[in-house]
Amino acid sequence: MALRLKLRSIFLSRHFSTSILNPNSSKNPQATKQKSRAALSLLRTENNPERILEICRSAQLTPESHLDRNVYSEAISKLKGLNYFNGIRAFFQESMARPDMKSERFVSHFMVLYGQAGMVDDARKTFEEMPQMGFDRTVKTLNALLFSCVLAKDHEEMKRVYMEFPVIYGIVPNLDTYNTVIKGFCESGDSSSCFSILAEMSRKGVKPNATTFGAMIAGFYEEGKFEDVGKALEMMKEHGVSPGISIYNTRIKSLCKLGRSKEAKALFEGILSRGYKPNNVTYNYLIHGFCKEGDLEEAKRLFERMVRSEIKPDGFCYFTLVYFLCKGEEFEAALKICRECLAKGWVPNFTTMKLLVEGLASISKVNEAKEIIRQLKEKFSLNADKWTEIEKGLAK
Numbered sequence: 001m002a003l004r005l006k007l008r009s010i011f012l013s014r015h016f017s018t019s020i021l022n023p024n025s026s027k028n029p030q031a032t033k034q035k036s037r038a039a040l041s042l043l044r045t046e047n048n049p050e051r052i053l054e055i056c057r058s059a060q061l062t063p064e065s066h067l068d069r070n071v072y073s074e075a076i077s078k079l080k081g082l083n084y085f086n087g088i089r090a091f092f093q094e095s096m097a098r099p100d101m102k103s104e105r106f107v108s109h110f111m112v113l114y115g116q117a118g119m120v121d122d123a124r125k126t127f128e129e130m131p132q133m134g135f136d137r138t139v140k141t142l143n144a145l146l147f148s149c150v151l152a153k154d155h156e157e158m159k160r161v162y163m164e165f166p167v168i169y170g171i172v173p174n175l176d177t178y179n180t181v182i183k184g185f186c187e188s189g190d191s192s193s194c195f196s197i198l199a200e201m202s203r204k205g206v207k208p209n210a211t212t213f214g215a216m217i218a219g220f221y222e223e224g225k226f227e228d229v230g231k232a233l234e235m236m237k238e239h240g241v242s243p244g245i246s247i248y249n250t251r252i253k254s255l256c257k258l259g260r261s262k263e264a265k266a267l268f269e270g271i272l273s274r275g276y277k278p279n280n281v282t283y284n285y286l287i288h289g290f291c292k293e294g295d296l297e298e299a300k301r302l303f304e305r306m307v308r309s310e311i312k313p314d315g316f317c318y319f320t321l322v323y324f325l326c327k328g329e330e331f332e333a334a335l336k337i338c339r340e341c342l343a344k345g346w347v348p349n350f351t352t353m354k355l356l357v358e359g360l361a362s363i364s365k366v367n368e369a370k371e372i373i374r375q376l377k378e379k380f381s382l383n384a385d386k387w388t389e390i391e392k393g394l395a396k
Helices: 002-021 023-027 031-043 049-059 066-081 085-096 104-116 120-128 139-151 155-169 175-187 191-204 210-222 226-238 245-257 261-273 280-292 296-308 315-327 331-343 350-362 366-379 381-394
Strands: none
Touching: 031 049, 031 066, 049 066, 049 085, 066 085, 066 104, 085 104, 085 120, 104 120, 104 139, 120 139, 120 155, 139 155, 139 175, 155 175, 175 191, 175 210, 191 210, 191 226, 210 226, 210 245, 245 261, 245 280, 261 280, 280 296, 280 315, 296 315, 315 331, 315 350, 331 350, 331 366, 350 366, 350 381, 366 381
């Protein structure tokens, strides 16, 4: 049975990839989206680098589409993991040569993708060769290069580009430039440099925004510079930047990350009393924080409070609760949350679901475990053989 399911999955995968290549599919008005969804589905289980590139070429991807950007990201992550950098380089070069890709926006996106792949030298080379492609070097492309450095965690190169390139190429930095650099400084453990960046912004007449201060605050928390958090909050007032829910979410996330979820909850209660409305992101950070600290009761209370407040939990919230409830051996509570999650079409990862079904079996709820396995087999036929083996083990 397991072998038959596996062979069927292989056949369907090959048939699916053939349908992407079929030029007749372009007659369908939904063909572009169908190709992209098919490509994303295939990429998630494909580990042959040439096949990954074949899938991308067949789907005729364009960075203009949000769905296609997800496909690019998935493909680049896979190819990077396979150390297939020559293939990435060749694919990007041929993509940028396509007539429908001849735009500054698309070239900028490929620079960012180079950063995701850790190929900063190629991103910089692309920026430098823009005139040969028929484009001027602009602040937009400079920002793409800087963001590429940040994604690749090449903070030294980011600093060099920031310091030298505006002078060399006569480009005037804008708010996005400074925000990207601030993010990079904070991620590299050099958050104190943000004050000098703010001073430069002031000299150049560039007004900081909530993104500017959010990145700074996250960096200060990460380095335990709580006094600087206070300074940043005061500077927000001076610049007329309101601490909206996004800033409070940053603070709550940072405190939870430091294992100070009780302080985060106190801040949460404070913002409620001041009339701010939390969102599902706020609750996600708090629930994850208390789960990590082992306070599952508080996490469950926050989840119930969230639902009562008519704020809809997202997949991340459900996945977090199911995983940590299983780790805490609260399998019946995890099953209840998991059923809600599955009913919404969201499925926790294989590791979490394995914890759940084996945990249910350990408390004599084998039938419930088998029912979960049945649903998983229907949704993910590629893992059917794994679940069959696990199911056999439950009966022992």
